[in-house]
Amino acid sequence: MPITDTLIKQILADAPIQHRNLSSPVEEAPDDCLLPSDIFDDAPDIEIFHERAPDSGKSFPESPASVSVLGTYRFMASPGMITLYRGNIETYWKTHIRHAQQQFPFVTTKDAERVLQLLVYSVYQHERFHYVCDFCRRLFGGSFDRWHEEALAVAWEWQWLRSQERWNSFSGLMHPTLRRIVLQSLFDHRSPGYRDWRQFAGQAAFHTAVTAYLYPASAQTFADTGFNFAAWAVAHVPDDANRAWDERIGS
Numbered sequence: 001m002p003i004t005d006t007l008i009k010q011i012l013a014d015a016p017i018q019h020r021n022l023s024s025p026v027e028e029a030p031d032d033c034l035l036p037s038d039i040f041d042d043a044p045d046i047e048i049f050h051e052r053a054p055d056s057g058k059s060f061p062e063s064p065a066s067v068s069v070l071g072t073y074r075f076m077a078s079p080g081m082i083t084l085y086r087g088n089i090e091t092y093w094k095t096h097i098r099h100a101q102q103q104f105p106f107v108t109t110k111d112a113e114r115v116l117q118l119l120v121y122s123v124y125q126h127e128r129f130h131y132v133c134d135f136c137r138r139l140f141g142g143s144f145d146r147w148h149e150e151a152l153a154v155a156w157e158w159q160w161l162r163s164q165e166r167w168n169s170f171s172g173l174m175h176p177t178l179r180r181i182v183l184q185s186l187f188d189h190r191s192p193g194y195r196d197w198r199q200f201a202g203q204a205a206f207h208t209a210v211t212a213y214l215y216p217a218s219a220q221t222f223a224d225t226g227f228n229f230a231a232w233a234v235a236h237v238p239d240d241a242n243r244a245w246d247e248r249i250g251s
């Protein structure tokens with residue numbers, strides 16, 4: 001099972017929303033179960049998560065320095081390492097639910113699970129993008145630009161989420177008001193680098209920037225062809241069946 005799904009299961013297993021059916025009337029559909037408005041009252045304010053430190057580098061402490069560190073990518077020392085931090089992601093999720101409930105009190109248990117999926121997959125895709133960058137630097141040379149790479153990694157989260165908005169996906173099924181609130185706070189970045197992601201929100205701008213960052217020579221290499229290096233890199237470098245990274249769930 002991918003670590004994203006394992007982590008989602010672990011967090012939900014411990015969440016109080018899982019005990020809902022014990023006290024619910026039998027005839028009540030699970031989707032109709034609204035979360036109590038005070039269920040995550042002890043979660044921190046969302047502002048904490050708007051400030052992020054770079055999460056791609058040579059090494060990271062075993063325990064994250066701040067609650068806003070949700071995942072990290074450690075450069076390849078044969079192999080690279082993606083870590084998702086369970087405790088911080090759980091807090092991040094509770095904070096999102098609490099934040100959303102303040103504007104939209106109709107958050108159901110099922111939608112709360114979808115919010116968790118959205119957050120976990122976003123963090124994971126962010127770290128995989130850092131892997132794409134590390135991998136390409138090893139293939140093609142190029143230098144590491146910590147802040148620019150953060151902007152592109154957030155832009156990739158956005159690109160990836162947009163591709164998941166089909167009607168039957170976790171994101172497509174979520175109540176539209178809730179989805180808008182969650183996406184707004186998820187992409188509200190204030191830190192250097194991170195906050196510049198909107199420049200690359202459009203797919204064409206994103207592809208141009210990724211190509212320029214990872215493999216500028218591709219303009220000559222593939223001149224007069226329709227080959228899009230950036231599209232290829234984000235789709236094929238992080239290949240689950242043929243990969244140079246490991247991944248784990250941190251505490």
Ligand SMILES: [Zn+2]
Pocket residue numbers: 054055056126130149150153
């Ligand atoms: Zn990052």
